[in-house]
Amino acid sequence: MEHYQIRYFLAACRTLHFTRAAEEAGVSQPALTKAIQKLEDELGAPLFLRDGRRVVLTEFGKLMQEKLGRVAEARREAETAAQQYHSPTRTELNVGLMCTIGPATLVGLLERFRLESPDIDLKLHDVTPSSGYSGVQDRRIDCAVMAINSGAPLPSDLTSRVL
Secondary structure, three states: OOHHHHHHHHHHHHHOOHHHHHHHHOOOHHHHHHHHHHHHHHHOOOOEEEEOOEEEEOHHHHHHHHHHHHHHHHHHHHHHHHHHHHOOOOEEEEEEEOOOOOHHHHHHHHHHHHHHOOOEEEEEEEOOHHHHHHHHHOOOOOEEEOOOOOOOOOOOOOOOOOO
16 A cells, blocks of 8 residues: 555545546546555455446445544654654744943854854843843843953852853
8 A cells, every 4th residue: 555545545535526636636537546446456345436427435435534544644743743853943042132232242143143053043132130140040031141240249050151
């Protein structure tokens, strides 16, 4: 059983019309019919009752619609998981920034960050020394860029770097 056969079968289940199902699946009607016939041969029973242009699911077809619908959904979930694994959702980095930090210092830093970390959304927040410390401590922001007095004590659970 091939995935395309399942796709064609489910399209025929939705439309109950082989020509419309073929259009939906993007194949010719004979190709769709042949794939469904091959699927019926593999499964050992008819999936549809065909009466001229009218198509009706058999009881076996209804059972297979449910089962193969789950197979198709599981495949979509696996494809989505693989895509997310290879292209994870963007991460957000919240940075506290004092308004007194000069743009000359920041422009190069921010430009380099964007080039080196294109999958990270940088969110800047205006902070004072007090709100910068507390924001990092209570995890409202991830880090802060602040001008501090070199003699001022830094809270013991924080570290600093000179830019």
